[in-house]
Amino acid sequence: MAVTGTRRAEPASPRTANLAAVLRALRGGPLSRTQLAARCGIAKSAVPGLLTDLAGRGLVRAAGVLPGNGRPSRLVELHGEGAYALALSIEADRLSAVATDLAGRVLAERAETVDVAALGLQRGMDELAHLAREVLPGAPVGVAISVPGLVDSAAAVLRLASALRWRDAEIAGLMAARLNVPAEAVAVDNDANLGALAESLDGAEDLFYLSGGTTVGGGLVSAGTILRGARGFAGEVGHIAVDPVGERCACGRTGCLETKANLAAVLRAAAPPGDPLHDPALGV
Numbered sequence: 001m002a003v004t005g006t007r008r009a010e011p012a013s014p015r016t017a018n019l020a021a022v023l024r025a026l027r028g029g030p031l032s033r034t035q036l037a038a039r040c041g042i043a044k045s046a047v048p049g050l051l052t053d054l055a056g057r058g059l060v061r062a063a064g065v066l067p068g069n070g071r072p073s074r075l076v077e078l079h080g081e082g083a084y085a086l087a088l089s090i091e092a093d094r095l096s097a098v099a100t101d102l103a104g105r106v107l108a109e110r111a112e113t114v115d116v117a118a119l120g121l122q123r124g125m126d127e128l129a130h131l132a133r134e135v136l137p138g139a140p141v142g143v144a145i146s147v148p149g150l151v152d153s154a155a156a157v158l159r160l161a162s163a164l165r166w167r168d169a170e171i172a173g174l175m176a177a178r179l180n181v182p183a184e185a186v187a188v189d190n191d192a193n194l195g196a197l198a199e200s201l202d203g204a205e206d207l208f209y210l211s212g213g214t215t216v217g218g219g220l221v222s223a224g225t226i227l228r229g230a231r232g233f234a235g236e237v238g239h240i241a242v243d244p245v246g247e248r249c250a251c252g253r254t255g256c257l258e259t260k261a262n263l264a265a266v267l268r269a270a271a272p273p274g275d276p277l278h279d280p281a282l283g284v
């Protein structure tokens with residue numbers, strides 16, 4: 001899974017960590033055993049055993065030989081179809097589900113436009129699980145859920161999503177029960193954090209990702225890792241107070257940036273009430 005550090009788990013055993021390191025290294029393409037040892041910082045003698053384990057789980061396979069002079073080096077690659085991951089997204093007006101294989105290839109995707117706040121938490125999660133089942137070819141090894149709000153990532157709880165009117169929602173547990181997967185297999189994170197992480201996969205190790213729409217948020221990546229801050233809300237610029245006598249924000253405070261710069265505020269500033277720009281059918 002692309003999402004990391006979303007739960008305080010027991011440290012992985014050295015073998016599990018090595019298996020994960022091999023899989024991560026192979027995401028870049030086929031490698032020889034010598035290359036894997038060097039990339040993963042593990043002894044070359046340990047690589048065959050790890051590959052046998054992964055091949056037995058259907059996660060890697062042989063991929064020809066490395067061209068060149070001398071003794072040929074056999075290559076190994078990810079067996080993409082060996083496992084599935086599920087990415088789910090909850091937005092104020094849209095639910096979506098994407099299934100990928102282990103190599104990150106999109107297998108199927110579905111989305112629907114819906115007023116999620118009107119559905120409420122339980123029915124919203126029912127609807128999202130329904131989309132998930134439509135795209136999944138089998139049991140997923142991991143599920144990541146993007147939510148537009150403040151997430152206590154250690155507890156995998158959505159503390160507040162003002163756009164959804166959800167508070168202290170145990171998203172991971174609710175989805176795990178619906179998909180019949182362990183709660184530990186479900187990661188929940190803020191949409192801007194996941195946007196920042198996705199951008200960093202293209203090679204930018206340090207970046208700030210600013211998201212603007214129904215809500216305003218931000219995600220910080222430093223050295224390739226999401227920076228969460230002491231309380232887990234680092235980068236959440238949407239709730240910085242910018243106007244001490246401004247509007248009341250859905251978070252309960254006054255004059256947050258979100259009240260000035262979210263989609264509704266921009267539309268209000270751009271056109272008077274009654275202007276066709278406000279027509280929801282336009283999908284602005």
Ligand SMILES: [Zn+2]
Nearest residue numbers: 239249251256
């Ligand atoms: Zn606020």
